Amino acid sequence: MSKYGLFLGCNTPALRPDVEHAIRKSMPQLGVDLVDLPGFVCCPAFGTFPSADEDAQLATNAWNLSLGEAEGLDLAVQCGSCYSSLSMGSHLLKDPKKLTRTNELLAKGGRSFKGESKVRHMMDVLYNDVGVDKISKTITKSLKGLHGIVQFPCHTLYPSEVVGFEPDKGPPHVLPDLLEALGATVEHYSLEYQCCGGAGGFHKADAPAAHNFLKSKLDAIKTETKADFIVVSCITCLMWMDVQQKPLSEAGEETYNIPVFDYNQLLALCLGAPAEQVAAISTINRDAVIEKIK
Amino acid sequence: MIDLEQSEVIPDMWKDVFDSEDIRFCFNCGSCISVCPASNASPPLLIRRLARLVLLGLEDELLDEDTPWSCVSCSRCEEVCPMGVRPFELGLAIRRWQVRNDETRIPPSIVELYKEGYTQPVSKAVALRASVGLGELPTIDKYPEMLKGYQDMLMATDVVSNNDYMFKG
Numbered sequence: 001m002s003k004y005g006l007f008l009g010c011n012t013p014a015l016r017p018d019v020e021h022a023i024r025k026s027m028p029q030l031g032v033d034l035v036d037l038p039g040f041v042c043c044p045a046f047g048t049f050p051s052a053d054e055d056a057q058l059a060t061n062a063w064n065l066s067l068g069e070a071e072g073l074d075l076a077v078q079c080g081s082c083y084s085s086l087s088m089g090s091h092l093l094k095d096p097k098k099l100t101r102t103n104e105l106l107a108k109g110g111r112s113f114k115g116e117s118k119v120r121h122m123m124d125v126l127y128n129d130v131g132v133d134k135i136s137k138t139i140t141k142s143l144k145g146l147h148g149i150v151q152f153p154c155h156t157l158y159p160s161e162v163v164g165f166e167p168d169k170g171p172p173h174v175l176p177d178l179l180e181a182l183g184a185t186v187e188h189y190s191l192e193y194q195c196c197g198g199a200g201g202f203h204k205a206d207a208p209a210a211h212n213f214l215k216s217k218l219d220a221i222k223t224e225t226k227a228d229f230i231v232v233s234c235i236t237c238l239m240w241m242d243v244q245q246k247p248l249s250e251a252g253e254e255t256y257n258i259p260v261f262d263y264n265q266l267l268a269l270c271l272g273a274p275a276e277q278v279a280a281i282s283t284i285n286r287d288a289v290i291e292k293i294k
Numbered sequence: 295m296i297d298l299e300q301s302e303v304i305p306d307m308w309k310d311v312f313d314s315e316d317i318r319f320c321f322n323c324g325s326c327i328s329v330c331p332a333s334n335a336s337p338p339l340l341i342r343r344l345a346r347l348v349l350l351g352l353e354d355e356l357l358d359e360d361t362p363w364s365c366v367s368c369s370r371c372e373e374v375c376p377m378g379v380r381p382f383e384l385g386l387a388i389r390r391w392q393v394r395n396d397e398t399r400i401p402p403s404i405v406e407l408y409k410e411g412y413t414q415p416v417s418k419a420v421a422l423r424a425s426v427g428l429g430e431l432p433t434i435d436k437y438p439e440m441l442k443g444y445q446d447m448l449m450a451t452d453v454v455s456n457n458d459y460m461f462k463g
Binding site for chain 1: 313331332334335336339360361363364365366367368369370372373380382386389390393400401403404407411412413414415416418419422423425426427428431432433434436437439440441443444446447448449450451452453454
């Protein structure tokens with residue numbers, strides 16, 4: 001049994017708690033114990049302190065990391081932004097000057113950080129701790145007969161000096177391998193590695209351009225694959241790709257209604273968890289896919 | 295377009311913007327732009343142009359730039375930059391420099407973080423969480439001493455202490 005501090009961030013628990021419940025239901029069944037972190041705060045997201053003051057950024061990163069460290073735990077994270085922010089913070093805090101300054105600040109809040117607690121993405125834990133064989137053997141239902149495509153969370157790939165958990169160089173394959181372990185047929189397509197475009201200030205600066213950027217991806221999925229669904233492992237990818245299909249359909253002649261799931265939602269469903277708890281909130285109706293999970 | 299004739303140049307401004315000497319090695323190849331989602335925005339985020347403004351020391355032009363804020367933080371630029379300039383982190387550094395020099399650039403979200411700890415109503419989503427069978431989380435507002443400690447920590451940073459009127463009350 002491995003044990004992690006569950007770092008949820010802001011979006012998942014506040015807006016998509018069904019994803020949180022999917023994580024809480026699925027991970028312990030695979031031998032991963034998750035512990036809550038009392039007093040956690042925003043990671044901080046890149047648009048907040050990292051855009052305003054590096055001391056405040058690193059102090060907030062270290063605040064969260066110290067909650068795990070005090071319990072002797074690494075953090076397990078699903079949100080791409082949280083994973084990237086905490087990983088970047090850990091990376092920068094390898095600089096002894098920055099670590100010293102951060103500890104001066106933490107002391108004002110009654111905390112300290114040695115730099116021991118690590119940040120692990122949920123996919124990393126599933127692939128490298130649990131393993132695809134154990135996942136295949138543990139599930140009681142399967143995605144057999146369903147075709148899926150994956151949306152790689154950028155924050156888990158780049159910059160590879162700071163983030164990532166792929167076992168080898170070359171094209172990433174952790175998420176497709178995890179999806180295949182659930183019995184799905186994983187399809188590949190031209191814009192597979194393109195960002196969803198949903199994070200940060202792109203859509204605030206130019207919403208039509210951000211919509212077109214996503215549209216190009218959805219068009220490629222529709223014309224090049226037989227995808228029944230999209231699987232992500234990042235709350236921003238999930239919400240952006242799910243929520244924006246409706247306005248895109250209303251704005252043009254093409255209709256977009258591809259169901260989007262977080263990986264842990266499909267995993268939890270394959271482990272027998274009820275959809276009303278682990279896959280209840282979405283804009284695009286996902287019933288047709290959920291009904292086929294047997 | 296960069297008009298050097300019309301612009302005031304601040305020598306060594308780059309040292310004040312970005313805590314990295316590597317920015318000097320940017321040779322404007324455009325690799326960063328070729329992979330940047332926000333380069334599709336109007337106006338486009340053109341990181342190599344921002345690097346140029348920083349290196350040339352064009353203070354007014356850089357202060358006026360909104361484009362660093364359209365970054366999606368995907369960090370592809372950081373991955374492909376052949377000169378190790380770390381363009382994503384440069385973009386964040388430019389935002390911080392703008393914040394230091396112009397308080398209207400301060401992201402309102404940091405006030406929310408100071409007051410509540412989150413960018414979303416994590417502790418208030420009780421009904422939505424209950425609808426999927428989840429209870430409340432051990433959010434920082436439930437530990438008043440921790441919240442005070444977190445705020446005391448942030449009050450010791452420049453952006454909060456220099457603009458404390460925004461955070462109090």
